[in-house]
Amino acid sequence: MNLFYQYRDVEEVKRHTSDSITVVTKSIIKYRFFMDVFGVLKSKYEDLEIEKIDYLPMVDRFMETIVCNDDEVGLKLELDNEKLMYLCLPEKKDIYDSILLKVGEAFLIRREKRLCEEGEESKIVSSEISAKRDQKQLILDDVRIPGLYKLIQEYKGSSGTATSNARNTNKSNDGQMRDLNSDTKGNDDNKTKELGNGSSKKDKGEDNDQTAGGKRSDSEHKNENKKNGDNSNWKGAGGNKNLPYFFQGLNYQNLDPNDSDSHGISRVCKEIQLFSNRKLVNDFPMAAAFLMRTIIEHSLIYYSKKHKIQGQDKYIWENISNNGKAFKLYKIINNFQNNLPNYILDTNMREYFVDLFVDYDKEINPLNWVVHRTDEYQLPAKDLIDLPRKGLLALINFLIS
DSSP states (O other): OHHHHHHOOHHHHHHTSSSOHHHHHHHHHHHHHHHHHHHHHHHHOTTOOGGGOOOHHIIIIIHHHHHSOOTTTOOOOEEETTTTEEEOOGGGHHHHHHHHHHHHIIIIISOOGGGOOTTOOOOOOGGGGOSHHHHHHHHHHTSSSTTHHHHHHHHTTOOOOOOHHHHHHHHHTHHHHHHHHHHHHHHHHGGGGGTTOSSOOOOTTTOOOOBTTBSOOHHHHHHHHHHHTOOSOOOSTTOGGGSOSTTTTOOOTTSOTTOGGGHHHHHHHHHHHHHHHTTOTTTOHHHHHHHHHHHHHHHHHHHHHHOBOTTSSSBGGGGSEETTEEOOHHHHHHHHHHTHHHHOOOHHHHHHHHHHHSSHHHHTHHHHHHHHOTTTOOOOHHHHHHHIIIIIHHHHHHHHO
């Protein structure tokens, strides 16, 4: 966005990035939409800090459902191809702002589920709206964002009465849609990668946009299988048995033993490598979880000390620490997510990062629970063994290289 502000030309922006024209254009459009939402929120929540907002779930999953031409839930907004932003009808600006406010509060203002008190609505996260049908149904159900459906109908000039027949049709078809979910959900999950993240896809049958790389890679298919629950029988290249056990294949030999920044991550790497070579996860799943959480945190810290923010003479470390002390892991990951295109230039690694960490409660918090609730929570050994195979091992190798 910064480059677009500077050059006002998508082609020129592309010259400064590793992304395709399609990805650059969509990224700018999404950020414009976010800024529209942020502007409305700021008028109500004066202390709102843009740096602390995770806007990816809203723009990567929900934006297109709101602005699209769907007869029931789409606002059918016009896109200004020069400014790369959606335009509402001037006479309906107040209604549109009310829609943005509701959406913004649901995605950006509400607290995470783990922090909510009884009866308090939590913020909407990516896993709730994985597929297109989930996004539309969320509006039609009128539960998680109450009043949004009525505002959309008001904007569209409808009476605002619920289309119960359409809702019933959606629900009756739910069983059939579930059979197709491995296709739609896998492809739609990759939409999270569009915001400045290399290869991006849409749901099959909805859009013919192709990524710069053409056909999807094996790693993308593996990511789809991950989302679909098929974690143990990937097809191709020898199957599951040919994949590394836990963190076998960890490459840390290039870490400089004379560099104090590498001392912590080197120790963790040595122990988790030993753990992997002796295949001890089944016997010591708690220790495996401790080591996995530690290597995630310290590889991010190490990377941040060695890499500067794109376009700035400033190390990432300055954004994830205070007086030389690193933030807590969830804050580090959140900061990376909010600045991912400027922190990680490799598009494949950005995809892995989003796929692994965008849903903190699903992937990382269970590791925290093992650490802090050992009396009541333990991760199955199989889950621990599978996680590095889903891109985590490759990402760690990248971060410490």
